[in-house]
Amino acid sequence: MLHKRIHIKVFLLAAFSFLSVSLFAEATIAEGKSLFKANCAQCHAKDMKSKLTGPALGGVEERWSDYPREDLYSWVRNSQKMISEGHPRAVELWNEWTPTVMNNFPNLTDEQIDGMLLYINDAYVNGGKKKGGDGEVVVGTDKSDDGSNSMFYVFLLAILGLLAVILARIVSNLNHMADEKEGKAVGRRATLVEQLLSPKVIGFVLFALILIGGYTTVNNAIDLGRQQGYAPEQPIKFSHVTHAGIQKIDCQYCHDGARRSKHSVIPATNTCMNCHTAVKVGSKYGTGELTKIYASAGWNPNTGKYFEDNVSYEAKEEEYKKWIKENFVAAKPEASDKSIDAEVTNQWNAIAGHLGKPIEWTKIHNLPDHAYFNHAQHVAVGKVECQTCHGPVEEMEVVQQYAPLSMGWCINCHRQTNVQFADNPYYDSYEAYHDQLKDVKSGRTGVTVEEIGGLECQKCHY
Ligand code: HEC
Ligand code: HEC
Ligand code: HEC
Ligand code: HEC
Ligand code: HEC
Ligand code: HEC
Structure with missing residues (x-):
């Protein structure tokens, strides 16, 4: 019932x-x-x-x-x-x-x-x-x-x-x-x-x-x-494994903005040319990738000089094709005329678009406009390693975004990471913290970014 x-x-x-x-x-x-x-x-x-x-x-x-x-x-x-x-x-x-x-x-x-x-x-x-x-x-x-x-x-x-x-x-x-x-x-x-x-x-x-x-x-x-x-795939097959890993080139040699400005900055073609006027043929791609840099810089690898302003497009094309052909024949003496022609045309087609233009790298990291992030503050002042935020870049053949770049990610680190408190005169004004650090009984071993105001909205938002 x-x-x-x-x-x-x-x-x-x-x-x-x-x-x-x-x-x-x-x-x-x-x-x-x-x-x-x-x-x-x-x-x-x-x-x-x-x-x-x-x-x-x-x-x-x-x-x-x-x-x-x-x-x-x-x-x-x-x-x-x-x-x-x-x-x-x-x-x-x-x-x-x-x-x-x-x-x-x-x-x-x-x-x-x-x-x-x-x-x-x-x-x-x-x-x-x-x-x-x-x-x-x-x-x-x-x-x-x-x-x-x-x-x-x-x-x-x-x-x-x-x-x-x-x-x-x-x-x-x-x-x-x-x-x-x-x-x-x-x-x-x-x-x-x-x-x-x-x-x-x-x-x-x-x-x-x-x-x-x-x-x-x-x-x-x-x-x-x-x-x-x-x-993303990049216009030139640039490898961080080759440069930062094997050749052990310092990150900041190329990304020299990181220490002193908001942006790390992708190196200009001139930085590449510091080495690649000497390293002219790659072990992996031969002339295929490196000649793109020369086309961008307007540099003639046959003569080792930059082109004069009055050199025509056709004359440049001829020089680059000569460069590609000679190196290809040197690497593959047995190649037939037909396959040589095909190789030269293929490589030139991939290179021509870079002639006289800066290399257009695809930006990987993109914070929204309303968020403010400054590399110098983290790298120079906070002494945070690149890899903490970007992962083992020196092992990445193709760079990938390692961290979520979310607000939670920034905040978490600010809660857990200590600032370089002792050796930064900027923090002298925090007397209470200094006193606690000197006093063993206080239990304080460091001062986190949070404690100097690193969680305040206006620090990161315009
Ligand atoms: C020889 C120059 C060179 C060196 C050394 C170098 N990089 Fe780069 N880096 C580049 C170039 C060129 C790009 C753009 C192409 C690409 O993404 O691969 C780049 C891209 C990046 C990006 C992605 C940027 C974006 O678009 O958001 C990060 C992060 C980065 N590098 C970090 C590092 C770190 C960390 C090191 C040291 C371990 C390092 N790089 C060493 C030249 C260099
Ligand atoms: C505290 C975390 C952090 C550290 C440490 C850090 N980066 Fe970044 N990096 C970022 C963020 C966040 C962005 C995205 C910035 C944006 O979109 O405005 C970025 C972007 C970049 C870019 C793309 C260009 C730009 O500036 O937007 C390069 C290249 C780069 N970082 C290289 C480096 C190198 C090299 C180091 C070490 C010297 C380094 N970063 C250290 C967080 C970090
Ligand atoms: C400090 C010296 C140095 C700088 C700066 C430098 N490179 Fe290199 N790069 C090298 C060396 C060394 C190699 C290895 C050559 C080899 O044996 O393949 C290399 C290899 C390469 C290769 C591979 C070629 C292949 O076929 O294997 C490419 C592509 C390349 N670099 C592009 C760049 C670009 C783009 C820049 C500028 C952003 C740059 N490099 C800056 C030293 C440098
Ligand atoms: C710097 C590198 C590093 C980071 C970051 C790290 N771990 Fe570990 N973890 C280790 C190492 C190394 C060990 C082995 C024990 C040791 O040598 O201290 C370990 C061991 C462990 C173990 C024990 C595993 C077992 O089989 O018993 C756990 C659980 C663990 N980690 C969880 C975490 C969690 C959760 C995080 C993130 C909040 C984390 N770890 C971040 C390096 C790391
Ligand atoms: C790996 C740890 C780490 C990550 C991730 C990180 N930060 Fe920081 N941040 C620090 C440290 C350490 C400092 C302290 C530097 C100093 O002493 O001024 C700092 C300081 C700052 C400051 C200055 C704070 C103040 O009170 O002066 C701003 C703004 C900031 N970070 C923004 C960001 C943003 C935005 C992100 C995420 C895109 C981010 N941070 C991610 C470690 C980090
Ligand atoms: C340490 C740096 C930092 C601080 C402090 C911070 N934010 Fe953010 N915030 C960010 C970043 C970075 C993003 C972009 C996240 C993304 O693209 O997903 C963001 C995104 C946001 C968004 C957009 C929604 C979202 O998740 O994308 C809002 C709303 C916001 N923040 C509000 C606040 C408020 C309110 C405060 C203060 C209580 C604050 N933020 C403090 C770094 C910070």
């Missing part, structure tokens, strides 16, 4: 709360992912299966399952402390990975670490297949793995909605029958359409739609214009 009326609301509510729980789980994984990328990915591989500077993190919770969960939190916050205290797992790790020291993350909360562990597990179990294997560079916007589950939720929502309607209908029938049996006066029973169009149901559906809509809009808007992993 049914005593109470069961309301359609209960079912809708159940369906909705199930949905929101799923969305919530997604949100923490997504949050864990961005925290991981900003803080851990430089040392721990994103596939969670291969070793990098640090161990593969897949299955890490199992390896720590003999200890309280708090131990794993304290490891992430301060691993060296646990090692010196003799924690068995910490010591085991240290013995394997000495002398590489993991960074400390004292400001991460339990929830944030949980989020990262969720993401680690998700990437370990589901992620490996979708992306390339060990160490493969992921090119593109790298968003594909975020949206893959959304179809599933839409489907689930549809099924749950249908179920709710059917159940509500059954309940309403039962209630109606019960009322009749109890001899209550019953009017005409509301039809399905009337029930669905009742103000309560409409109100509820609207509420749910606004919530879901708001969630997805905000989520997508945050990603708008972001391009982590972006690695």
Whole structure:
């Protein structure tokens, strides 16, 4: 016997709360992912299966399952402390990975670490297949793995909605029958359409739609214009592996703006010419790529001189073709006349567009106009390494955007990083901090960017 009326609301509510729980789980994984990328990915591989500077993190919770969960939190916050205290797992790790020291993350909360562990597990179990294997560079916007589950939720929502309607209908029938049996006066029973169009149901559906809509809009808007992993093809196959890696040319030799100005600046053709008037034929592309630089600079590799102003296009074309042909024949003495002609035409076609024009490099990093970022402040004053923000560029054949460049990324680092406090006269005015630093009892070991106002909106926004 049914005593109470069961309301359609209960079912809708159940369906909705199930949905929101799923969305919530997604949100923490997504949050864990961005925290991981900003803080851990430089040392721990994103596939969670291969070793990098640090161990593969897949299955890490199992390896720590003999200890309280708090131990794993304290490891992430301060691993060296646990090692010196003799924690068995910490010591085991240290013995394997000495002398590489993991960074400390004292400001991460339990929830944030949980989020990262969720993401680690998700990437370990589901992620490996979708992306390339060990160490493969992921090119593109790298968003594909975020949206893959959304179809599933839409489907689930549809099924749950249908179920709710059917159940509500059954309940309403039962209630109606019960009322009749109890001899209550019953009017005409509301039809399905009337029930669905009742103000309560409409109100509820609207509420749910606004919530879901708001969630997805905000989520997508945050990603708008972001391009982590972006690695466009460049007009010249310039390699940071060759120059910064093998040849060990200092980053600032080419990007000399980084030390003294807002922008790092891509080097002008003249900088390339400092070396490439001597290094004229490359080991990989022969004359193919380097001649583009000469065309841009208006330099004649046959004579080793810049062209005079009055030299015609045709005369220049002839000189470059001669250069390409001689080097090709020298490299491949057995080549037929036909293949020589084909090679010369091919190379010239790729080079001609650069004649007398600056090289148009495609910009990879792009902050929106409303955000203010200054290289000199970070490189010269803050002494932050290029690689902290740009990753191991010297290992990148094609440069890719390493960091998300999101506001959260800037803020996180400002919370965790100390400024060069002692040796910067600019900070002399912060007497309280100086006094605390001198006083061992105060527990202060440094001053973070946050503490000098690095989280104030107007510092980063015009
Ligand atoms: C500078 C490189 C570096 C960074 C950054 C880094 N780690 Fe590590 N991590 C290591 C190394 C190296 C080890 C191995 C132990 C050691 O030598 O300290 C390790 C070990 C670990 C372990 C233990 C793994 C196991 O199998 O028990 C966990 C968990 C871990 N790191 C999580 C993180 C998280 C989470 C982050 C980001 C918040 C992070 N690490 C950032 C280098 C790093
Ligand atoms: C021989 C000159 C040279 C050296 C040395 C060099 N770079 Fe570059 N860098 C370039 C050129 C040219 C480009 C533009 C083409 C490209 O993206 O590959 C570039 C592009 C970049 C970009 C992407 C800029 C954008 O468009 O957003 C970054 C980041 C970068 N370099 C960082 C570094 C770092 C870090 C080092 C040192 C490890 C370094 N570079 C060493 C010449 C150099
Ligand atoms: C604190 C983080 C950080 C550090 C450290 C850093 N960069 Fe950058 N870099 C950025 C950001 C953010 C941008 C995007 C700037 C923009 O779009 O206005 C950028 C852009 C660039 C560009 C593209 C041109 C430009 O200036 O917009 C080059 C090249 C570059 N960085 C090279 C370097 C080199 C070389 C170093 C080390 C000497 C370095 N960066 C250090 C964050 C950093
Ligand atoms: C400090 C010296 C130096 C500077 C500056 C320099 N390069 Fe190079 N570059 C080299 C050396 C050395 C090689 C290796 C030559 C080889 O064996 O392939 C090289 C190789 C190359 C190659 C590969 C050629 C091939 O076929 O393998 C290209 C392309 C190139 N440089 C472009 C540039 C550009 C563009 C610039 C300016 C942004 C530049 N280089 C600045 C020294 C320099
Ligand atoms: C890897 C760490 C790191 C990242 C990432 C980073 N910063 Fe910073 N930032 C610093 C440090 C360290 C300083 C302190 C430099 C100094 O002593 O003045 C600083 C200082 C600043 C300041 C001056 C603050 C003040 O109070 O004078 C601004 C503005 C700033 N950063 C903007 C940005 C923006 C915008 C981004 C993101 C696009 C960013 N930073 C990302 C480390 C970082
Ligand atoms: C350390 C630097 C920094 C500080 C401090 C900072 N922002 Fe931002 N903010 C950024 C950067 C960088 C972006 C661009 C992020 C992107 O392109 O996704 C941004 C983007 C935004 C956006 C656009 C929405 C978005 O996520 O792209 C808003 C709104 C915003 N900030 C508001 C604020 C407010 C309000 C404050 C003060 C409470 C603040 N910001 C402090 C660096 C900062």
